[in-house]
Amino acid sequence: MNIYDISKKAGVSIATVSRVLNGNSYVSEKTRKKVLAVIEECGYTPNAFARGLGLNSMKTVGILCADSSDPFIAKAIYYLEQELRQNGYDALLCCTGFDYLEKEKYMNLLLSKRTDAVILVGSNFVEDKDNKNQYIRDAARSVPIIIVNGALNGENIYGTLCDDYHAVYEATKALQASGHERILYLYNSHSYSGSNKLSGYLAAMEFDQHSNLNKEDYVQYFYGSIQEIKDHLTSLKQKGISFDAVITSDDSLAIGALKYAKENGLTVPEQLSIIGYNNSILSQCCEPELTSIDNKLEAVCSNSIRALMDVFRGQQVPLRTVFSAEIIKRGTTRF
């Protein structure tokens, strides 16, 4: 059942059927009704491939992420999909894992599928070493690239993100103001936002200035399961590194810290304060509930799609949009 069949049954040309379908050109009310009746009767749906071939677009946007089951990423994907669909676009999902070469491979795969744009979710797509970002710039020459929660300089690359630096800076300062000195920073990603967060922490701690603390001790990179995070902190304690607060780059790390406190008989927040990041559902599952930094994911996603649609319309769009984060105070801190 194609447009020819419909045109025959309705006694008009395929051009007229096409016009009715797309509602652009003028068609007399009478023929429009007849055509619609036939379409309805036959249950006809235009062939999306043929349309795609002609228009060189299937109104589809690729979403690239490392791991769509991570609660934060999952939430982002949900928001993005909703917004895209509201604008008549489909979402093609692609999980790359964390390997840089895989990311590049999947980016090319999406491009070969001729998506109208590619959205990178998570700042871990922007690598520290800039030559590893070249494939993104290359891709940007064929379609607009949207980065959710990150940014990268380059033409046709649009980033929306939170001011992570400032958020962590403020959080650290708030801990200090409430009497903490030995604040540990725990993170699991060398990404764009990862290094911003770290910088915020370092700026607030001023290790160089005075501090009797050893920077290397208090800046802890660790990637692993909740269990392993707990064990890692325990091993730090055993090494003699003492801390009265932990700031993390992700809620799951903070959960690990909470488990560490439980296991070592430390009361939270009295003996150990903990701050998570992302304000994900995890922050409400534990006891006490996590104080967490909310990086305004919904606003970021919504802005990302709005920007993309503006790009499609050929409007002027800022290459970078920054929201400010908010500290959501719950039970693991006492400020």
Next chain:
Amino acid sequence: MNIYDISKKAGVSIATVSRVLNGNSYVSEKTRKKVLAVIEECGYTPNAFARGLGLNSMKTVGILCADSSDPFIAKAIYYLEQELRQNGYDALLCCTGFDYLEKEKYMNLLLSKRTDAVILVGSNFVEDKDNKNQYIRDAARSVPIIIVNGALNGENIYGTLCDDYHAVYEATKALQASGHERILYLYNSHSYSGSNKLSGYLAAMEFDQHSNLNKEDYVQYFYGSIQEIKDHLTSLKQKGISFDAVITSDDSLAIGALKYAKENGLTVPEQLSIIGYNNSILSQCCEPELTSIDNKLEAVCSNSIRALMDVFRGQQVPLRTVFSAEIIKRGTTRF
């Protein structure tokens, strides 16, 4: 840059280029190399739309779910996407929400995009009232329908799921064996698996037989946030409904029960046992960690895709595959 350009540069016909591209028919090693060289040199990628039009497939599978940010669903989507991609298929994601009419609408949208199959994630796609499932059967006439964690009778509809009935039955029995009598069942979905779980509970409880318990009191449907779940349980307690254990149809409900215990000064598992469902990350975030029923999501997803690929190959595929669940014992029970 299309196949004609390549054929010209290589001094062959487009048919030959196509053959090289698809590696099916025989091409002399010499011309193959020449063509490949030109393709490489030009960075040529075949147009997916044109190919889709010709083959009537873009090797894309639609994934329909209510809410992709739910941890359980998110995990499922992750597994599905991985498996699909390994088989050379893309995943088109579509979040419908819980309204039945929306589900139908999005199903049709996917069909109009000519996906090669549609995967329904979550048994909440199978409605109690069977006439509401008609749209799924209709869809199954054009593409194979795969149901993850659910099942529906009908041609070309393939379901993979866990034996939820048995899992809950066993869990309830285990609670009884460890001295519990007043076991509350808390659920939030009138879905296919939802009613199976409930049946398992009811069978184990045998309210009709003897029981001095009022079935209406102990079967609690409640949909809401963790906070609201907690409050709901508190209100039950205030109404005089007493319980020494809670089995839930979802980990988030179990988290709510745990919060209820904390708020009301009940020790877990001594004074209140709790069993969750799905064995999601949430079950490891709380303290004590949740005993939860693992419904073998990875196996279910993996089997679903294997089945789908078999369907594509025209092989005989069972309409329904049932795995058995496993109780993962953690800190909220004492058996």
Next chain:
DNA sequence: TTGTAGGCGTTATCAG
């Protein structure tokens, strides 16, 4: 307001 015809870029079927 409507119809005709060419083009979109492949794949596949035939001849050679």
Next chain:
DNA sequence: CTGATAACGCCTACAA
């Protein structure tokens, strides 16, 4: 082994 050529189904000038 290779080359013409006809689909595939739609959109869109251009003509009428």
